[in-house]
Amino acid sequence: MAEKIKKYFQKKKTEAKFKLAGPGHKLTEDTAIVGPSKKNQKGAYQPPPANRSVTEANQHAAIAAMARINSQAKSSAFNTSLAAIQAQVKRELEAEKKSELEAMSSSSRGPTTTELEASPLLAAKGVFFKCPLISEEILSRDEWKVKIKEFLIEQLEEERGITACLMIQSCNYNRSKVSDCIDILCKYLENILANPEETKFHKIRCSNAAFRDKVLPLFGAVELLEGAGFRKQTLKHNDADEEFYVFDATNIPEIGTLEFLRDALRSEDRIELELERNLQVLSPSQAAQRCNLPTEFYAMTADELKREQQRKVDAAEKQLELRTKAMREKDELREIRKYKFAIIRVRFPDGLFLQGTFSVYEKFSEVMDFVQENVEDECPNFILSSPTGHRLEETDRDSSLFDLRLVPATILSFQWKDDAMNQVGFLKPEVMVLIQSM
Incomplete structure (x- = not known):
């Protein structure tokens, strides 16, 4: 260190x-030191915080899982295991039932910060760097x-x-x-x-x-x-x-x-932090849950959030009024300005979701790079579409997530540019195994 x-x-x-040596002076020694890169090398897989410690048994399990996925891809069209999804849904229902029982027993004292962070309905455990x-x-x-x-x-x-x-x-x-x-x-x-x-x-x-x-x-x-x-x-x-x-x-x-x-x-040099993507792979049932955002996603204090809640009540009353497009856009901007981070989920044709955490001011090109790092094909020959069906084009790459209104959370749809492509797998095997721990 x-x-x-x-x-x-x-x-x-x-x-x-x-x-200080003045013009024309050259150093004879090779003392230039290359500082650390601010970005990870493209294609290098970074595990999420929860999976930092990997045992030998886990490594063998991951290798076996990759082998099964590859063999399935070669023998037939890839389809997410129905049995695995059913088992996952069963675990989720049991966890949700347990959570409801605990919430009922503790309703008299109200939810604490610790209970909120442990909730299975959080879209992310927090924001990490x-x-x-x-x-x-x-x-x-x-x-x-x-x-x-x-x-x-x-x-x-x-x-x-x-x-x-x-x-x-x-x-x-x-x-x-x-x-x-x-x-x-x-x-x-x-x-x-x-x-x-x-x-x-x-x-x-x-x-x-x-x-x-x-x-x-x-x-x-x-x-x-x-x-x-x-x-x-x-x-x-x-x-x-x-x-x-x-x-x-x-x-x-x-x-x-x-x-x-x-x-x-x-020079304003400072020690910079890099946002950890907190990569997750979600099954359709997990992605369908109504998930809340951690408090770290908000650029507001607890008191400000209470006032914001009151503002929403007032906004509901405004819906009865006739309002111009400019008035609606102004309210929309006010709504998304209270967020510092955004959850981006990318839905693949096989039903799986790839999730990452981004700053609201990061460019859309960072989302494209994130997807590119985790899909099988090495060429960026895919398209992402917004929930309304609008295709995000090359001209959108330099726009921020804030400008594209992809805040605080959105689901983008993945498809290949070449409709003739019939790739059986989408995510890399080492990324696919993450769904087992969800």
């Missing part, structure tokens, strides 16, 4: 040395916030300056406050760079309003000043003792370090 961040730091240092720079774990956003902060704190002793830049950008979530803080920090550094001998630029009074309100509260700001050669001292000011951050050039290797840190702050 630490090795990845070291490579990231080495890359930044190399870029800074090249810049990956962070290849740190580890291969799949965690919630809140878990990653803690883990990223702990990880960066561990790196401070070795690379205080650049680590502090990442802390400011990655661990503070009000982008307006981050921008204000960076502007002030860069001003401190630029004043010293422009006037290295002017001592008035070497001191920052802690009681200064801009420093106290816009710099000090942000996580990583003090560490950045320390990485830039500032140290906290008590000095006389107006006949009183006051605390200052005082710059001393002996605390940094060279004055060019300040330029390097300023550029790092301006």
Whole structure:
């Protein structure tokens, strides 16, 4: 884990040395480090969070299942096993009956958050993310916030300056406050760079309003000043003792370090999270259930959701009124803006559904890539159609799910472009086995 961040730091240092060397200077050593890719390689299968630990027995079962699927495909037209679906429906009915009994016994105290998360009627267990720079774990956003902060704190002793830049950008979530803080920090550094001998630029009074309100509260700001050669001292000011951050050039290797840190702050580099698709394969009976969305899908607080519920009651009354198309579209946009994520289900001709989680601002091309990664045919020769039957064309690839109104959940129909294609299987065998664990 630490090795990845070291490579990231080495890359930044190399870029800074090249810049400071002046025009025409070339580095003789090969020190360029390739950072981690932000996307998984296409075609690489990523299991969902629930199936991360795979035993040897599970591997043998998966191999056997793939062999059965392949043999069926060769001998006859593929059809989802009726017996398997009937068994799955039976399990679901039993689980639903058990859930209803538990709900009746606990109705007096009301549903808790834990009961909601464990409900079999949730379309997804939550929203999960990956962070290849740190580890291969799949965690919630809140878990990653803690883990990223702990990880960066561990790196401070070795690379205080650049680590502090990442802390400011990655661990503070009000982008307006981050921008204000960076502007002030860069001003401190630029004043010293422009006037290295002017001592008035070497001191920052802690009681200064801009420093106290816009710099000090942000996580990583003090560490950045320390990485830039500032140290906290008590000095006389107006006949009183006051605390200052005082710059001393002996605390940094060279004055060019300040330029390097300023550029790092301006670059807005941060540790990014990648949305985990939470891939699922659903039988027709599972997809037919009325499923609710987890609270993480909403860009609203609990109080806001209550107000939204009241708004729906008011909206029902509005249905009695004559309303224009513009009024209806405005209400539709207001409705979908409360979501941050979307569930996309793709229905295949054999009755199975492929499900994934997406950001509402991701492009439709990401959905196409997701389907392409999980179907047998390697060529993108398929079409996805909306529930209304509208074919989503190449011109829709750069449109967001929000723009295409595919939020918060939708079912798209899969078909081959070439009607003559009579492929017996659709999903890859390693994806098909996931239906056994649903």
